[in-house]
Amino acid sequence: MQTDGPGADxxxxxxxxxxxxxxxxxxxxxxxxxxxxxxxxxxxMIAGFxxxxxxxxxxxxxxxxxxxxxxxIMNNAGMVAGVGASLLLELGRVRKxxxxxxxxxxxxxxxxxxxxxxxxxxLVPQGTLAERIRAAGAGIGGFYTPTAAGTMLAEGKEVRxxxxxxxxxxxxxHADVALLQAWRADPLGNLTYRGTGRNFNPIMATAARxxxxxxxxxxxxxxxxPEMIVTPGIYIDRIVHVAExxxxxxxx
Amino acid sequence: MAELLPFSRTDLARRVAHDIGxxxxxxxxxxxxxxxxxxxxxxxxVMFHSxxxxxxxxxxxxxxxxxxxxVNAGKQNVTIRxxxxxxxxxxxxxxxRGGHLDLCVLGAYQVSGTGDLxxxxxxxxxxxxxxxxxxDLAAGAKRVWVITDHTTKSGEPKLVEKCTYPLTAxxxxxxxxxxxxxxxxxxxxxxxxEMAPGVTFDELQAQTGVPLRRGPVAS
Numbered sequence: 001m002q003t004d005g006p007g008a009d010x011x012x013x014x015x016x017x018x019x020x021x022x023x024x025x026x027x028x029x030x031x032x033x034x035x036x037x038x039x040x041x042x043x044x045m046i047a048g049f050x051x052x053x054x055x056x057x058x059x060x061x062x063x064x065x066x067x068x069x070x071x072x073i074m075n076n077a078g079m080v081a082g083v084g085a086s087l088l089l090e091l092g093r094v095r096k097x098x099x100x101x102x103x104x105x106x107x108x109x110x111x112x113x114x115x116x117x118x119x120x121x122x123l124v125p126q127g128t129l130a131e132r133i134r135a136a137g138a139g140i141g142g143f144y145t146p147t148a149a150g151t152m153l154a155e156g157k158e159v160r161x162x163x164x165x166x167x168x169x170x171x172x173x174h175a176d177v178a179l180l181q182a183w184r185a186d187p188l189g190n191l192t193y194r195g196t197g198r199n200f201n202p203i204m205a206t207a208a209r210x211x212x213x214x215x216x217x218x219x220x221x222x223x224x225x226p227e228m229i230v231t232p233g234i235y236i237d238r239i240v241h242v243a244e245x246x247x248x249x250x251x252x
Numbered sequence: 253m254a255e256l257l258p259f260s261r262t263d264l265a266r267r268v269a270h271d272i273g274x275x276x277x278x279x280x281x282x283x284x285x286x287x288x289x290x291x292x293x294x295x296x297x298v299m300f301h302s303x304x305x306x307x308x309x310x311x312x313x314x315x316x317x318x319x320x321x322x323v324n325a326g327k328q329n330v331t332i333r334x335x336x337x338x339x340x341x342x343x344x345x346x347x348x349r350g351g352h353l354d355l356c357v358l359g360a361y362q363v364s365g366t367g368d369l370x371x372x373x374x375x376x377x378x379x380x381x382x383x384x385x386x387x388d389l390a391a392g393a394k395r396v397w398v399i400t401d402h403t404t405k406s407g408e409p410k411l412v413e414k415c416t417y418p419l420t421a422x423x424x425x426x427x428x429x430x431x432x433x434x435x436x437x438x439x440x441x442x443x444x445x446e447m448a449p450g451v452t453f454d455e456l457q458a459q460t461g462v463p464l465r466r467g468p469v470a471s
Contacts, residue, residue: 049304049305049323049341050304050323050327051327052304052320052321052322052323075341079327100382100383100384100385101382101383101384102380102381102382103379103380103382110380111379111380114380115378115380121380121381123381123382123383124383125383125384125385125386125387125388126303126341126345126383126384126385126388127303127341127344127346127348127349127385127387127388127392128345128387128388130340130341130342130344130345131342131345131346131349133342134342145349145391146349146391146392147349147387147391147392148387148391149391149421149422150368150419150421150422151387151418151419151420151421151422152418152419153383166422193338194321195319195321195322195323195332195338196302196304196306196321196322196323196338197321198305198338198339198340198341199304199305199340199341200341201340202340203340203341203342230340246320
């Protein structure tokens with residue numbers, strides 16, 4: 001029986017609940033295993049807004065894995081110097097970053113790389129970033145948005161006047177890998193989130209060829225109320241259980 | 253001659269709060285605009301939206317009641333009010349872009365006479381740019397109000413004929429609450445609603461880079 005490809009040989013053959021459970025257990029035993037197959041040059045979405053909803057263990061695992069020449073797609077560019085995405089940047093592993101707000105108070109890592117021409121930046125308005133990711137996951141070929149019309153972030157892009165409003169053509173944003181954090185996950189990859197930890201997680205889950213989630217808690221199949229599941233397991237490939245991070249209180 | 257008493261930032265936050273309608277959904281930008289939430293009049297129902305997927309944002313928590321999983325757009329710990337909800341980023345910006353927010357309050361480097369807004373970048377190339385949600389908010393909210401000093405620290409007008417800093421959005425600002433006056437903005441120009449105590453129209457005009465019209469209450 002196949003266990004490595006989600007649903008690889010299961011089409012039409014699986015009606016039995018128990019067999020389904022075995023076929024679709026996506027839980028792996030370690031962060032390293034969760035990240036297997038990620039190579040140099042990968043495009044990697046990293047969820048999170050500030051430190052909340054950010055998959056710290058997976059980011060640290062990516063650092064340990066040693067891959068480089070990465071393109072990161074995330075909202076910020078690392079919040080705290082010396083850890084997480086900021087450390088990936090410091091170690092020279094990132095070729096390009098696609099984000100909305102690369103500055104972080106007290107963290108000069110991105111600014112120094114940027115001013116020395118050591119990293120490429122594609123700056124995207126936050127809502128356009130989210131919608132480009134959503135569009136990728138939803139099979140949309142592009143969309144027109146009034147956001148950024150008439151500004152320098154629309155330079156070089158097609159603009160059409162629709163309903164009397166100038167609108168900018170934006171294209172979907174796909175990735176090789178999405179690194180996610182959930183509050184609870186079941187073996188099928190059904191996910192719930194906590195607080196503002198939801199942020200980019202549900203949309204990035206849909207937009208990458210390989211979606212990997214670290215979850216604070218594991219649930220059995222059927223334990224998560226179907227009405228409350230935010231991300232259905234169809235989007236998730238690998239799950240690793242990582243104890244709840246101790247987020248710092250006080251902000252920034 | 254009356255003493256000139258510019259509006260303080262607290263005055264402006266209180267004025268904005270007073271002018272928010274009952275039942276409005278409102279997004280407050282990082283910094284001074286966040287002060288507005290402290291001055292909502294008793295009994296007025298206002299729902300605050302935070303771009304990172306929080307509708308019904310409440311005040312900062314007591315130090316012993318911090319939930320580190322709840323932050324606002326400035327990454328500060330906040331609370332969620334009864335009846336609040338949590339959504340993902342694409343939905344959060346869909347409601348912004350879709351015109352569902354009644355109001356967004358932002359700061360500004362410059363506002364043009366026809367409501368162009370510059371508030372996300374200066375021309376200082378040594379600082380890496382960061383736009384966040386500013387362009388989406390300015391383009392999407394039904395009303396965009398700006399809280400700002402009337403001039404820069406060196407006395408240059410911030411209300412200008414044409415913005416010289418990079419634009420956030422074209423024709424977006426509908427009202428300016430400055431240290432000297434409250435001014436309505438539309439495609440035809442700027443109309444003074446109210447001036448700070450002791451300010452004359454001529455003095456106000458002299459510190460403004462674009463022609464002003466006298467509104468009915470600012471004569």
